[in-house]
Amino acid sequence: MDFPVAKCAVLSLLGKVSPRELPKLIQWLKTTNDFDELVWENNDVILQNIAEDLRSCMPMDGMLDSEHRAIEKMQQNPVPTIHVDAFLYCDDFVDTLCEEGKMSRHYCATCGSHQIAPLEFLSHSFSRVELKFLYQHVLPDLTGKILIDTGSRLGAVLFGGYLYSSAAQLQGVEINAEFCRLQEMILRKYHFADRIQVIHADVCTQASLLQAADVIVLNNVFEYFLEETEQSRAWIYISNNVRKKGTFLVTVPSLEESLHSLQTGIDLSQWVKEVQLDYNVYIGKETDEESLSHIHLYQVL
Ligand SMILES: C[S@@+](CC[C@H](N)C(=O)[O-])C[C@H]1O[C@@H](n2cnc3c(N)ncnc32)[C@H](O)[C@@H]1O
Numbered sequence: 518m519d520f521p522v523a524k525c526a527v528l529s530l531l532g533k534v535s536p537r538e539l540p541k542l543i544q545w546l547k548t549t550n551d552f553d554e555l556v557w558e559n560n561d562v563i564l565q566n567i568a569e570d571l572r573s574c575m576p577m578d579g580m581l582d583s584e585h586r587a588i589e590k591m592q593q594n595p596v597p598t599i600h601v602d603a604f605l606y607c608d609d610f611v612d613t614l615c616e617e618g619k620m621s622r623h624y625c626a627t628c629g630s631h632q633i634a635p636l637e638f639l640s641h642s643f644s645r646v647e648l649k650f651l652y653q654h655v656l657p658d659l660t661g662k663i664l665i666d667t668g669s670r671l672g673a674v675l676f677g678g679y680l681y682s683s684a685a686q687l688q689g690v691e692i693n694a695e696f697c698r699l700q701e702m703i704l705r706k707y708h709f710a711d712r713i714q715v716i717h718a719d720v721c722t723q724a725s726l727l728q729a730a731d732v733i734v735l736n737n738v739f740e741y742f743l744e745e746t747e748q749s750r751a752w753i754y755i756s757n758n759v760r761k762k763g764t765f766l767v768t769v770p771s772l773e774e775s776l777h778s779l780q781t782g783i784d785l786s787q788w789v790k791e792v793q794l795d796y797n798v799y800i801g802k803e804t805d806e807e808s809l810s811h812i813h814l815y816q817v818l
Pocket residue numbers: 604640641642643666667668669670671672673674690691692693696718719720721736737738739742743751
């Protein structure tokens with residue numbers, strides 16, 4: 518049954534419910550988690566298992582000691598921020614950690630008082646809900662296509678692509694050797710190496726890879742990891758090498774936001790056009806429209 522037919526069937530059923538009971542039924546439809554099993558698939562379980570494997574290899578803030586520069590840069594952030602890797606820890610898991618007193622969603626705004634304010638949460642990976650949104654709602658059919666994740670970190674985008682898409686090749690470029698080792702460990706354990714490759718390199722040395730790609734994912738790749746001059750250099754390199762007409766770029770945040778404070782000279786209107794996305798989708802009870810709305814899609818002109 519396709520969507521229009523199913524919608525008619527639901528409306529017809531609602532029309533038969535007694536008027537006194539209808540508000541209760543509608544309230545249940547709006548708030549229930551009972552539908553989650555319908556959208557929960559075997560691939561979700563595999564992705565959850567991968568997250569569990571990686572959790573045991575990572576500190577709780579999802580940052581490695583070898584990320585000196587990124588840690589230093591983040592400590593300069595004036596807003597109290599907590600680092601939680603959304604691929605490793607879903608919202609429910611964070612709630613449990615807060616209940617157990619192992620994590621807090623608030624900080625004391627006036628030391629010693631009870632005045633508290635919410636902490637800002639920062640994730641360095643896509644969550645599992647965001648990955649499903651990416652592959653099932655943002656990107657077209659990827660059969661035969663090559664996808665590159667620039668700064669592939671724990672490999673979330675690559676593993677999600679293996680499970681939720683038919684992409685022929687999923688290539689991760691990651692500058693940090695430790696993260697490359699973790700991704701390789703998962704490739705071996707889950708036998709993903711037929712479609713996933715991880716390249717330990719600065720993406721700014723990978724011209725031919727970028728030129729051949731059909732989809733390039735750039736999730737907060739430079740802003741927290743490089744100084745502004747290096748960020749400008751990296752974006753100029755990307756814009757010089759991603760020129761194949763029709764190539765998709767998936768970015769967080771928008772390209773406009775990433776570039777606005779940098780001196781790159783990139784004229785976005787000559788390079789890409791933005792594809793409007795519908796963020797009003799249901800991908801299980803953890804669907805958060807606000808977090809999905811940070812994902813942007815562009816196509817090279
Ligand atoms: C925010 S994480 C992105 C995680 C992942 N793509 C995802 O969406 O789940 C950014 C990653 O980019 C890496 N990185 C930063 N600059 C890079 C560069 N020039 N070349 C390759 N990787 C880089 C960092 O080490 C970090 O692991």
